Amino acid sequence: MSSPINHPQVDVVILGLGHCGGPVAAELSRAGNKVVGLERGPFWDYSVDWAVGNKFDEYAIMVNRKFDFPCSKATFTMRNNSNQFALPVRRYTKDVQVISMGYGVGGMGAHYAGAMGRIGPWAFQAYSNTINKYGASVLPSDHDLEDWPITYDDAAPYYAEWEKAMGISGTNQDPFEPGITYPTAPHPITPVGKLFHDTAVSLGYHPVPAPSALISSGYTNQYGISRNACIYCGWCAGACNFPCEVGAKGSSHVTTIPAAVNSGNFDLRTFSTIFRIDTDSTGRMATGVRYYDASGNVHVQPAKVVYNALWGFNLIRMMMTSGIGTNYNPVTQTGSLGRAPTELGDASLGTTLGTINIGANAYCAGNGWGGGYVMNDFADDNFDHTGLGFIGGGPIYLGNYPGSGPNNFTFLEPGPANFGSAWKATQKDIKLPTKQTLISTIFEGPQIPEKSMYIDLDPHYNDVYGDPLPRVTMDYGSNELKSAKFVLQKYADIMTKMGCTNVTTIPGNGIQDFHMDDYQAHTRGGARMGSNPATSVFNKWCQCWDMQNLFAAGEILETFGDNTTAGTHVAGMMAYLAADGIKKYLASPGSLV
Numbered sequence: 001m002s003s004p005i006n007h008p009q010v011d012v013v014i015l016g017l018g019h020c021g022g023p024v025a026a027e028l029s030r031a032g033n034k035v036v037g038l039e040r041g042p043f044w045d046y047s048v049d050w051a052v053g054n055k056f057d058e059y060a061i062m063v064n065r066k067f068d069f070p071c072s073k074a075t076f077t078m079r080n081n082s083n084q085f086a087l088p089v090r091r092y093t094k095d096v097q098v099i100s101m102g103y104g105v106g107g108m109g110a111h112y113a114g115a116m117g118r119i120g121p122w123a124f125q126a127y128s129n130t131i132n133k134y135g136a137s138v139l140p141s142d143h144d145l146e147d148w149p150i151t152y153d154d155a156a157p158y159y160a161e162w163e164k165a166m167g168i169s170g171t172n173q174d175p176f177e178p179g180i181t182y183p184t185a186p187h188p189i190t191p192v193g194k195l196f197h198d199t200a201v202s203l204g205y206h207p208v209p210a211p212s213a214l215i216s217s218g219y220t221n222q223y224g225i226s227r228n229a230c231i232y233c234g235w236c237a238g239a240c241n242f243p244c245e246v247g248a249k250g251s252s253h254v255t256t257i258p259a260a261v262n263s264g265n266f267d268l269r270t271f272s273t274i275f276r277i278d279t280d281s282t283g284r285m286a287t288g289v290r291y292y293d294a295s296g297n298v299h300v301q302p303a304k305v306v307y308n309a310l311w312g313f314n315l316i317r318m319m320m321t322s323g324i325g326t327n328y329n330p331v332t333q334t335g336s337l338g339r340a341p342t343e344l345g346d347a348s349l350g351t352t353l354g355t356i357n358i359g360a361n362a363y364c365a366g367n368g369w370g371g372g373y374v375m376n377d378f379a380d381d382n383f384d385h386t387g388l389g390f391i392g393g394g395p396i397y398l399g400n401y402p403g404s405g406p407n408n409f410t411f412l413e414p415g416p417a418n419f420g421s422a423w424k425a426t427q428k429d430i431k432l433p434t435k436q437t438l439i440s441t442i443f444e445g446p447q448i449p450e451k452s453m454y455i456d457l458d459p460h461y462n463d464v465y466g467d468p469l470p471r472v473t474m475d476y477g478s479n480e481l482k483s484a485k486f487v488l489q490k491y492a493d494i495m496t497k498m499g500c501t502n503v504t505t506i507p508g509n510g511i512q513d514f515h516m517d518d519y520q521a522h523t524r525g526g527a528r529m530g531s532n533p534a535t536s537v538f539n540k541w542c543q544c545w546d547m548q549n550l551f552a553a554g555e556i557l558e559t560f561g562d563n564t565t566a567g568t569h570v571a572g573m574m575a576y577l578a579a580d581g582i583k584k585y586l587a588s589p590g591s592l593v
Ligand SMILES: Cc1cc2nc3c(=O)[nH]c(=O)nc-3n(C[C@H](O)[C@H](O)[C@H](O)COP(=O)(O)OP(=O)(O)OC[C@H]3O[C@@H](n4cnc5c(N)ncnc54)[C@H](O)[C@@H]3O)c2cc1C
Pocket: 015, 016, 017, 018, 019, 020, 021, 038, 039, 040, 041, 069, 096, 097, 098, 099, 100, 101, 102, 103, 104, 105, 106, 107, 108, 109, 111, 112, 113, 114, 115, 116, 240, 241, 272, 273, 274, 275, 309, 310, 311, 312, 314, 369, 553, 554, 555, 565, 566, 567, 568, 569, 571
């Protein structure tokens, strides 16, 4: 191999240009700092790459995953407990593949669903609030729950910056998430959404239109970057794998990265795969990063500050392979990196189904996230948990656009029922909206971190470059199973009151019952923010305890309590917090706490 290509030092180097990379790129470059952004994928130009003539290729998107990083090059391994052998995810198999890995400027945000929503005040101090109100015995015996090092009020201005950058569509009426003024109006409400709203209000609940990152009107953000409104083509509805041809889907490539590029201080390098954070001889300061370009040449990019926005497992793995921080040891239960990851609840915790007659107003189009309502009455500590045996809960969503979506082919398991005229008859009209509509819901709520759950480097499997894959050891605990059962029953009660028939709840058992490809991958907490350097990796400015010039943001830093699918909303807030921290550090290097 030829010798490395050395670049001059810059103020900040950003690792990964998804949702979390974008805000730091925009904020730091616009403040006059020299910033380099490194991204292993391309820059997707929605007006070309996702134009109508190019994008209607469901097979390439859903099966060949052309907008995702290939699992064959780098993936993760997974097991439910430390007695099992972890196996790698080697292929994408589902039509809604939430585990798909970001690839290209925009990352996963290029084709996600766009569900948004803040976490409320309780969750930031869930540990103290729980102990004070219910006592320690309500927590699992090996829990590893901690308070965030910031409060909701501390987070509020950073949330607001993120919401402005994204143009989030919604209202400010949720009593459980105070102080919100979303920049664009909610999407038009569906008939099922209206029925859910009216029913929930009659029961004394507080539904609000589901916040969405797919914008409802044309919008110009605080950086002067304009975006088109959603045209309700329906393409990204039904399954959330589909990028937007008009740029309405909020993601860094249409919100913050263009602002960074316009600053004149931002050097965007695509097809640049980072493999190490370099450190000085003390091992306590980062000196920059090393990466491969598309031809395999090694580049060295020195920087005063390294900002790690590589997402979840990748973020942790990069620190572990670079020898930064103290890896969690599950035997001694010491160390912080990889400690106590949690997962957003999903279908493995149960499903509630019902059928409803929606009359003549069948709603066939829409988008990936909008048209319905969400209520947080059974999330957080918004209801009395005395005697229930769990803490937390989850939001209740109903009435989003069912969507015509592309999704025009079906994955088949082998079997006689899946071929010939009998099968064809079952498929006839399957995509047409009918009066009788099936509503299906899952539980989505936070998990209590436990000391037996962790992320480390897999001793058996490597990526194509020879570096170990991240290994995830994780399953749900009793708190999640109990809260899922409780919230799904509330769903069932509301659906029955709405007039649904055949309301049924199918209980779940946890991730162990799921194939790992189904795994939701809203993983949080494996590199959490905290007040204690022994149990957290980053301080309240997203600054690494062990390396003052290393900052990060992402769902994996969330300490606890994302009560919606919208981990991205909280991670986006955190990216603005990190941007502020980096500005403070550059002005006066040293620990910020
Ligand atoms: C199908 C799907 C639906 C989803 N729906 C929702 C939703 O409705 N609501 C919600 O809140 N969240 C949703 N999510 C999750 C959401 O998309 C992610 O939480 C968010 O996009 C993560 O942003 P990030 O910046 O942390 O990571 P990413 O978007 O993954 O960005 C990280 C970037 O780093 C790059 N990168 C990684 N490794 C390297 C390397 N070694 N060198 C160089 N570059 C590298 C990647 O290519 C990527 O672009 C969904 C995700 C998927 C896949």
